[in-house]
Amino acid sequence: MLMKEDTSSMMINRVHQVVTTLGIGGAGEVYSIKNIKDNTMFAAKFARKDLKVTQAKKLLLLQRERDTMEELNGHPNILSSYQLFKRRRACSQKDGFEACKQNFGIHLTTAPYHMIEYCENGSFISYMRNQAALPENIATYYAEQLIGALHFIHLKGYAHLDIKLDNILLDNYFNIRISDFGSAIKINDQPYVSIRRGTTKYMAPEVRDLVQDETFDAYKADMYSLGICLFLMLFKRFPIHLEEVVYTGTLDLFKEDESLDSCPFDCDQDIWKGLTIQTRRILLALLNKDPDQRPYIHQLVEYFQLAPSNESIEELIFDEMQRRRTKYEEDCYEKQFIQPAACSKNLKPESGCKEAKVVKSPSNKSGSSTNVTN
Structure with a gap:
């Protein structure tokens, strides 16, 4: 034991x-x-x-x-x-x-x-704590991996009910792995449940505010949590709805002429305006307070039109994620050992000044199920 x-x-x-x-x-x-x-x-x-x-x-x-x-x-x-x-x-x-x-x-x-399975690069939340917000192409790449995995989970008749960056792990090639199925429930053809599970900050409003004898659509609750994860990757903060911004009607993912210039969340407006229309549509659809207006996962798969993995894209993603991590490690190394106050004559190199970790980029990567959106 x-x-x-x-x-x-x-x-x-x-x-x-x-x-x-x-x-x-x-x-x-x-x-x-x-x-x-x-x-x-x-x-x-x-x-x-x-x-x-x-x-x-x-x-x-x-x-x-x-x-x-x-x-x-x-x-x-x-x-x-x-x-x-x-x-x-x-x-x-x-x-x-x-x-x-x-x-x-x-x-x-x-x-x-x-x-x-052991994931060498830890949880996504641990990675993000030491990094700036992700650029859109990397965040979208991971969104597609999440969508593919969640689609598989829902097809099997399960709802995860605790999708969050803490439960998204990164393997040695920086591909994601959804983990922690302790809150998952088997629901099959009847998605309405009355069990309040998950982490409050990632919960859909209908789950967070659930009262006795009420039910909610567990599949739609997963979609809201997915939207929270994508928002955190892009803005490195939780979305806060601005009450003064109101979108009338249903946001149609496939409607091309809808104006999405105003961000209904408390976020960096310049970053929002720099996002593609596709990413803005997805965020607004997933983070809709009304579960009836949120898409199911198969609708998101259709919208993304998930493609087979592309090795050249995977190589670029790996190199960028590794570069960001290595830079953070080198910065920590300099702060601890390069500065005179840290590396004085009395500090023995073998006991204190360790080298920053360097990981070589692999020539062949596996694990990605989707392609990045350009």
Whole structure:
């Protein structure tokens, strides 16, 4: 078992060593772990120890998320789930049963955590904290990846209900992976639910203001959260609706003669006017307070007309994202070690002045399901 008290030697099943804590959410704790035999990196999600529910409930929550991720496995922009332990036939035997019980002390058909894909570049929110707002072509590139992944999720009959930059990870090639399906629900043909889930700042108004006995369209709620993510990428702030700006009627994504010069949000008007009409249309459609006026994901896919991945575009995106990260690391390096106050005669280079991380651009990248909008 994972023992939080001894962080220097945390081990899982004597094979995987815990490296560091990646994040702690409302119900789970995620750690990066390394296979000590081949140095393969994974992540492992545990139920929070301070979660005030029974152990059986914790296991049920983990199992539910694991089952959801396994059903959604296969899309290049959705985080993959790996089972560390298969459901063991040996557990039905006495020796196997006792060994499992000693290790876990729980019902033996499931593990008390689940293994997931490790994303080298962390969460999108962590990346954005250290960067300026993204240029439109990069934000649109990621919007298309998100749209493709969310389309897949909705086609499978699921609503995510916690789409946010914290739950969007970046792999080693800076392609996105939607993660954290702990709030996801299976809804199939009936999208109206009464369960309030998600993160308040990313919630659609009808979810945030939900009262007892009311329902909302879970698919449309995901669309609003998607709009929040795109807005954050472009403006690096949450959208605040300006009450004095009112758009009458329904915003039609396919209507070419509609005027979109005025931004209905508290944002940089120069950036807004610099966006293409297409991006403005999408933001206004997704962030409409009225869910009936928001598009479903298949309508957005039709509007974007998602194309197969383009390797030259992927190369440009990777180079730009890596350049921004490297510049940030170099700036930090200069502030800490280049300035005289930091690198004095008494500071030994080997103990303090470390080099900035440099990552070479790969010649072949995979994981993107969509193309950038020029």
